[in-house]
Amino acid sequence: MSLINIGLSGLKASQAALATTGHNITNADTPGYTRQRVESSTNPAITSGGLIQGQGVQIDEVARIYDQFINDQLIRDTSVYKEAETHLSAIEQMDKLLSNPEAGVALELAGMFNSFQVVSDDPSSVSVRNTVVNDINDVVVRFNQVYSSIYDQQLINSEQLESSAIEVNTILENIAVLNKEIMQVEGGGSGTANDLLDQRDESVRQLAEFMDISTIEDSSGALSVYMSSGQSLVVGDIAYDLVISDDEFDLNKKTVSVSVQGNVIDVTDQLTGGSVSGLLNFQNDTIPEALNQLGRIALVMADQINEQHRLGIDSNGDLGGNVFTDINDLDIARDRFFSSNQNTLPNDRVGNVTIIDSSTLTADDYILEFTGPSDINYEVRRASDDSVVTRGLVSTGYPFEIEFEGIQIELESGTFVEGDEFEIRPTQSAARDLTIEIERGDQLALASPIRTEGDIGNLGTGAITQGTILDVYQEAPNDDVLISTFATAGQLAPPLLVRFTSETTYDVLDNTDPSNPVSLVPPYEDQVFVPGVNNELFSDDPGLTVVESAGANAGVVVAGATNGYLAENLSFTYTDPDTGVVTARPGVAIAANTPAQQIVSQLNQEQGITATARTELTLSNFVDNGAGTAYEIVVNGETLTITAPDVVDASTIEAAINSNGNLSSQNIRAFSDGTTVRLESYVGVDITVTVNGDANPGGDTVDVTDSLGNALTVDGGNSATVGGTIDIQLEDGLVMTSDSTGFGNIFTPVPTATALYFGYQAEVNGEPQYTDTFTIDYNTDGVSDNRNATNLVDIQREKTIGVDSSAGQTLEEGYNQLVATIGSETASLRVNTAAAESVLELTRSLKESISGVNLDEEAANLIKFEQAYNASAKVIQVAQEILDTLLNSF
Numbered sequence: 001m002s003l004i005n006i007g008l009s010g011l012k013a014s015q016a017a018l019a020t021t022g023h024n025i026t027n028a029d030t031p032g033y034t035r036q037r038v039e040s041s042t043n044p045a046i047t048s049g050g051l052i053q054g055q056g057v058q059i060d061e062v063a064r065i066y067d068q069f070i071n072d073q074l075i076r077d078t079s080v081y082k083e084a085e086t087h088l089s090a091i092e093q094m095d096k097l098l099s100n101p102e103a104g105v106a107l108e109l110a111g112m113f114n115s116f117q118v119v120s121d122d123p124s125s126v127s128v129r130n131t132v133v134n135d136i137n138d139v140v141v142r143f144n145q146v147y148s149s150i151y152d153q154q155l156i157n158s159e160q161l162e163s164s165a166i167e168v169n170t171i172l173e174n175i176a177v178l179n180k181e182i183m184q185v186e187g188g189g190s191g192t193a194n195d196l197l198d199q200r201d202e203s204v205r206q207l208a209e210f211m212d213i214s215t216i217e218d219s220s221g222a223l224s225v226y227m228s229s230g231q232s233l234v235v236g237d238i239a240y241d242l243v244i245s246d247d248e249f250d251l252n253k254k255t256v257s258v259s260v261q262g263n264v265i266d267v268t269d270q271l272t273g274g275s276v277s278g279l280l281n282f283q284n285d286t287i288p289e290a291l292n293q294l295g296r297i298a299l300v301m302a303d304q305i306n307e308q309h310r311l312g313i314d315s316n317g318d319l320g321g322n323v324f325t326d327i328n329d330l331d332i333a334r335d336r337f338f339s340s341n342q343n344t345l346p347n348d349r350v351g352n353v354t355i356i357d358s359s360t361l362t363a364d365d366y367i368l369e370f371t372g373p374s375d376i377n378y379e380v381r382r383a384s385d386d387s388v389v390t391r392g393l394v395s396t397g398y399p400f401e402i403e404f405e406g407i408q409i410e411l412e413s414g415t416f417v418e419g420d421e422f423e424i425r426p427t428q429s430a431a432r433d434l435t436i437e438i439e440r441g442d443q444l445a446l447a448s449p450i451r452t453e454g455d456i457g458n459l460g461t462g463a464i465t466q467g468t469i470l471d472v473y474q475e476a477p478n479d480d481v482l483i484s485t486f487a488t489a490g491q492l493a494p495p496l497l498v499r500f501t502s503e504t505t506y507d508v509l510d511n512t513d514p515s516n517p518v519s520l521v522p523p524y525e526d527q528v529f530v531p532g533v534n535n536e537l538f539s540d541d542p543g544l545t546v547v548e549s550a551g552a553n554a555g556v557v558v559a560g561a562t563n564g565y566l567a568e569n570l571s572f573t574y575t576d577p578d579t580g581v582v583t584a585r586p587g588v589a590i591a592a593n594t595p596a597q598q599i600v601s602q603l604n605q606e607q608g609i610t611a612t613a614r615t616e617l618t619l620s621n622f623v624d625n626g627a628g629t630a631y632e633i634v635v636n637g638e639t640l641t642i643t644a645p646d647v648v649d650a651s652t653i654e655a656a657i658n659s660n661g662n663l664s665s666q667n668i669r670a671f672s673d674g675t676t677v678r679l680e681s682y683v684g685v686d687i688t689v690t691v692n693g694d695a696n697p698g699g700d701t702v703d704v705t706d707s708l709g710n711a712l713t714v715d716g717g718n719s720a721t722v723g724g725t726i727d728i729q730l731e732d733g734l735v736m737t738s739d740s741t742g743f744g745n746i747f748t749p750v751p752t753a754t755a756l757y758f759g760y761q762a763e764v765n766g767e768p769q770y771t772d773t774f775t776i777d778y779n780t781d782g783v784s785d786n787r788n789a790t791n792l793v794d795i796q797r798e799k800t801i802g803v804d805s806s807a808g809q810t811l812e813e814g815y816n817q818l819v820a821t822i823g824s825e826t827a828s829l830r831v832n833t834a835a836a837e838s839v840l841e842l843t844r845s846l847k848e849s850i851s852g853v854n855l856d857e858e859a860a861n862l863i864k865f866e867q868a869y870n871a872s873a874k875v876i877q878v879a880q881e882i883l884d885t886l887l888n889s890f
Contacts, residue, residue, distance in 0.1 A: 004879035009056030010872030017865040028853040032202025034064040079212040079273030081836040086278030088829040095826040108142040113796040120789035129441025147431035172239035179222040180237035212273025229270035249338040249423035292363040293818040295430030303358040311469040312445030312788030320445025328354040338423040349414035360406035360804030372418040447785035462768030471759040495777040531767040543732020545753035551744030555725040557706040562593040563723030596684030596724025608731035613684020615724035620676040621703040631700040632692035650677040684724030
């Protein structure tokens with residue numbers, strides 16, 4: 001090659017270098033631009049005259065200054081940062097809302113309970129009562145507002161997901177178009193499509209802001225893009241669209257899918273990294289967590305206050321109603337049960353979720369699935385971690401109930417089949433559904449419905465407490481029906497008289513007519529009292545029932561020295577109230593003529609049974625014929641000696657019995673009205689009455705009458721016996737039967753079990769004496785009574801949240817935990833976002849140091865390549881001058 005050609009090759013190389021440098025400088029601020037450099041090499045040398053001579057320079061390519069490893073790292077770091085930054089941006093708004101004293105719930109809750117405290121000090125004040133109602137309404141409004149704010153964030157989040165999908169699809173389509181152009185350029189032998197590659201890399205980086213991706217470049221130059229899970233997004237020049245759809249259970253939640261050749265593939269659970277993942281994390285984790293915890297607080301508060309308020313009476317003497325809307329209102333209960341839009345048609349399933357114990361509620365959602373192999377197999381899983389909570393079979397048809405963790409799912413009706421799924425949200429909407437029911441201060445039930453009092457003439461030191469209300473309404477599903485005690489407005493049905501029959505026993509009587517107290521039905525008598533300690537008068541078990549010995553022989557007077565009871569076997573079955581499982585309990589075998597006292601002793605050894613016995617008879621018509629053998633009355637072997645000038649009559653017999661130590665040890669007492677004498681044993685011993693004297697006709701006699709009115713005349717040398725009657729208290733779920741036949745023996749074959757639950761409790765302490773009495777009646781005109789108000793105040797300090805899984809929390813602690821949970825997540829995201837941003841900046845800097853345009857360096861290159869260009873031009877000039885000289889020589 002001639003010198004001129006060598007100069008021309010240098011001129012071209014310098015010109016290309018200058019053009020590339022100018023290209024670098026002008027694109028210094030172009031996003032994604034990668035610095036370029038002319039790569040050149042020496043032309044092949046030639047041998048001439050034994051000498052090897054160089055032939056100048058050749059341009060190999062214009063190359064991108066690029067590190068694939070750094071670029072891949074930048075994509076990963078971008079995804080990590082955008083996920084954390086997007087989630088942080090959303091949760092910071094929620095954190096500010098919940099932690100702001102002026103916007104959160106804590107101050108309103110404290111204000112409401114402070115009002116309860118104020119009104120408990122002055123329950124008769126109309127103005128104070130009205131203030132309480134206003135403060136209750138403020139709590140309702142605040143719960144509603146906080147819910148709405150969080151819900152609005154969910155709507156905004158959904159809109160952002162939809163707009164993100166549009167941007168992602170634009171980027172994916174752009175990558176596919178660039179793939180096609182790059183394949184055309186590089187496949188046509190035109191060299192490397194540097195600028196197109198830069199544009200594609202920038203599009204990939206932009207895509208990484210939305211999700212974590214990976215890429216593979218094939219031999220044709222096309223770049224395939226995949227989600228981190230492997231799902232294709234771009235293959236060659238084909239892009240697959242991202243699709244945002246409604247969640248199968250909730251129209252306000254969104255899912256993410258990829259549309260591949262007409263098939264829509266759900267990738268919501270596969271997405272990681274990027275802003276889309278951050279939005280999904282906020283939607284699927286943060287929002288439900290916040291709404292569920294907020295809802296649980298609202299629900300527990302409403303339930304606890306409603307329950308306590310219903311146990312009081314208002315200024316008008318009426319029983320209290322709900323302060324807040326019933327938490328198990330049917331519309332609200334059904335709004336906790338969501339069918340999947342993927343369930344098999346027809347869409348006719350109806351279900352509801354009721355709260356059976358608000359104190360044991362979790363803040364979780366659940367998935368109910370009919371798992372197969374048949375349509376009756378079901379499984380309940382926790383939505384947060386997919387762990388199984390319970391499973392079973394729909395064994396009784398519909399409606400069918402499933403109970404767990406404080407809630408009850410009722411499958412009301414419809415075509416439930418294998419594969420069906422339902423989402424259960426017990427607490428999520430509770431803050432939204434909270435409303436106030438009372439309108440005026442006089443509707444506040446601040447007083448207790450009962451009033452207790454000891455008789456002013458009592459002899460002992462016994463005292464009765466004010467009493468505690470346990471229930472006013474029946475248990476679910478009849479929880480809107482008053483129990484019999486409070487069924488009559490403004491009255492206790494019946495008012496009660498507690499009468500001590502000894503220092504250690506008492507009867508509870510119907511005191512509707514204070515001048516003539518009568519036995520309750522069933523009787524509640526012969527109860528044991530322990531002096532010196534607090535003795536509860538009644539049972540706290542709403543399911544407690546009482547069985548009476550109503551058989552044909554029970555308590556009936558019979559001739560002879562035995563009670564006439566036949567042998568009898570009692571059987572017991574127990575139905576678990578929670579599981580419905582029925583099990584047999586040990587039976588009790590009663591031998592013939594066994595005294596009631598001994599039968600009670602046998603019964604009280606069995607689980608769930610408390611039995612008492614009582615024997616009662618009346619002696620009358622004392623006839624002394626005045627001749628023959630002396631007239632005497634003998635009771636249980638104790639001759640009642642009547643010393644002249646006294647005669648055998650009701651009064652003398654009463655005195656003789658009550659002064660007899662052996663009879664007293666059998667708890668036998670006598671009560672005379674001057675004509676008759678009533679004998680009672682509070683432990684159920686048999687009472688045998690024998691007459692010493694002349695036999696009939698014309699003999700010495702006495703009439704013995706049992707409590708049923710059956711009478712027997714006993715004459716000299718003969719006896720009559722009355723056995724005790726028995727009352728058996730059976731715990732909830734326990735049922736008793738007897739092998740007796742017909743009208744029965746001691747018990748009928750299937751004894752009637754009568755509920756014995758008053759709905760309130762009172763205690764007597766101290767040392768009451770025989771004949772001491774106490775009364776329990778309706779608290780008429782109790783406008784100044786604050787007992788239920790103080791109970792409402794106490795709710796603030798009680799552990800009412802999550803008591804099944806831990807020691808429980810107060811309402812304030814529950815809200816503080818919500819604030820702390822969101823605050824902790826926010827703080828964690830701040831740290832993670834800052835760390836991810838630092839890593840991203842380092843990677844950007846590293847990439848920039850390798851691929852970025854340095855204007856100082858490029859300016860220096862301009863000078864260098866300009867000088868090279870000028871030098872090459874000089875080479876050509878010299879070559880031209882040599883050629884001219886040569887030509888001129890010719």
